[in-house]
Amino acid sequence: MVNIVVFLVWCFTIGAVLGSTYSTLVYRLHTHQSVISRSKCDNCNHVIAFYELVPIVSYTLLRGRCRYCNTTIENTTLKYEIVCACITLGIGLICLRVL
Numbered sequence: 001m002v003n004i005v006v007f008l009v010w011c012f013t014i015g016a017v018l019g020s021t022y023s024t025l026v027y028r029l030h031t032h033q034s035v036i037s038r039s040k041c042d043n044c045n046h047v048i049a050f051y052e053l054v055p056i057v058s059y060t061l062l063r064g065r066c067r068y069c070n071t072t073i074e075n076t077t078l079k080y081e082i083v084c085a086c087i088t089l090g091i092g093l094i095c096l097r098v099l
């Protein structure tokens with residue numbers, strides 16, 4: 001039972017990371033930014049620390065605002081993270097033959 005829970009949490013986490021990466025790539029390619037540069041706030045250009053880039057968790061803990069300038073962060077990336085996490089969770093459930 002523990003192995004199944006760990007597997008499903010892993011599926012959800014991998015999906016959130018993939019969604020975050022996909023969202024970031026789409027945003028940067030559309031705005032002609034480098035895809036290998038560090039993430040930074042669009043308003044104050046402050047580089048975002050690695051612990052502020054945890055998918056879903058960081059947005060929730062920061063309440064959708066930049067830690068440095070308190071500007072509202074668009075929730076587009078959060079939506080991608082949640083949708084991709086749910087998709088991979090569904091795939092995980094299918095692999096376990098739960099669905």
Ligand SMILES: [Zn+2]
Nearest residue numbers: 041044066069
């Ligand atoms: Zn900022």
